[in-house]
Amino acid sequence: MRSLGVDLGGTNIKVGLVDQFDGVLEQTTLKTEANKGPDHIIDQLLRGCDRVSEGYDAGTIHGIGIGSPGTVNLARTTIAHPPNMPGWKVVNVAEAVQQRRGSELRVVVENDANAAGLGSAFFGAGRPFDSFLMVTIGTGVGGAIIHEKRLFRGVSGAAGEFGHVSIDYEGPPSRAGTTGAIEAYIGKEFLSEYARYRLLNRPDTAVHEMTGPDLEELDSEILYRAALDGDKPAQEVLAWAGHKLGRMLGSLVNVLDIRKVVVGGGVSAAGAYILDPARESLWDGAMPAFRAGLELVQETLGNEVGILGAAHLIFERIEDEKQG
């Protein structure tokens, strides 16, 4: 069984033709050109679908799954207020695609962090787990709750905003204004800002040579690279971040009784420097009764995980149709 998986972003649209067992068969990337508005974006997305479908029997491709930032409704048809897409309020993407390609085409949309969770569950590091928490670290911190191989979506379909779990009731505000949200510590820009202050007067770090004066260009990539090169101060910063991440995850484990965690996103490059301290701090934060079976692993699929999860939305829909 095959389907098309779309990872819709503010800059790029990544599209893959995905086989349920073999994963990504074909893949392409297009510019989103988000400033041209929703109609254009949907056209771009379909252009990508056509490109990766070329040479394949259309009858074997069962639908289009789309992962996108923004809020997706329970019916998985509309995307609301995706950041970095000016002029996009609430768009029924499923309907818009069906108007162009026929109403019998399956189109399922999902929040991008949720799509990444499904991708991990069926193709990535989450495969061994029936239930796990997926944390995606980027500019923001996204999350997905996978319970018995399905998403827990809450009342309106928006569950899993782990980035806005507060780890300090008096802490700094996140981009959404929530106080002490984990995103305000380990989101890429927040962490870079923290690192700039922490390392500015540390002559013992190599990041000074890797960036401009005042560490203005210090970003998470540089930080990761320095840590991997053995730079102790950079490693300290990542350990600080990992410690915070683990605390947040400990709270989630206590609330959900889900004891497996998959961490994805750009953080992957820094690997153990964040995740080892996170494991320790997660262990401390989980109630003793919840420590058995506690596991934190890294997603290694990279960006593909979003495409795969989006494609899985179609496989899941077909399963559901069979169940009635």
Added chain:
Amino acid sequence: MRSLGVDLGGTNIKVGLVDQFDGVLEQTTLKTEANKGPDHIIDQLLRGCDRVSEGYDAGTIHGIGIGSPGTVNLARTTIAHPPNMPGWKVVNVAEAVQQRRGSELRVVVENDANAAGLGSAFFGAGRPFDSFLMVTIGTGVGGAIIHEKRLFRGVSGAAGEFGHVSIDYEGPPSRAGTTGAIEAYIGKEFLSEYARYRLLNRPDTAVHEMTGPDLEELDSEILYRAALDGDKPAQEVLAWAGHKLGRMLGSLVNVLDIRKVVVGGGVSAAGAYILDPARESLWDGAMPAFRAGLELVQETLGNEVGILGAAHLIFERIEDEKQG
């Protein structure tokens, strides 16, 4: 339809005969005599069941639901390590009751905080809500996740330990040792301890006249009473607690996309003095996208809520049997 609901505690066993529509028909309380061990406790529990069933047709009573502290397995048969019950390790309560009363008798056990959640969902303040978070404030802080009128139980049946959500990654330890857990701020003993320090050198509070020297006897009841009598310093302490509670709940809303909260437990007496600040702080802590429909209400059923929820376990089981 009727069933027996048991609220099993370390000191008392409360048993009710419950009608699915009319609620508690008969009720009794027995001493647990926990030091005499599990077998004796189960005998006591059945004694209570017999007492409230007297005069009712046994054929109309469909089973025994039991809410208990400790960890309950997914199958809802065993209770593990209930605090304050010495010598109780892991006991298959369902089996033990069936051995005494016949294997065809439905027996369903559940964690007491979860039972309270179900009680609220079907008989209490949670009735208007399909999905809500139940927080029970006592010595510890318990919780239940009600999603579409059922418990979300996690992987092993132990989900909902809201008391161990950390609101400060450097905060004080809970009884379980978790850092900055909300329980370590608003659990009754923790809050009383905090109040003792905060009010000791405040001549403007009436709690000095309500307790012994050094405020040694200051407990949450005295605190609540003082607040209700208009004592500003006592009200400040409760507002401090409410603020913390709201922060924790904000995180939960962001994770679960469940926007209704019912607060139960002894806190009820202090009503608005905790819950108003909690509402404000919950609003602040929830992501803007999650603020629509946010609601925090107080459970007014009191201790009955546990009995009703325990009894509901049987009604739910019967529904499930019908569904196959």
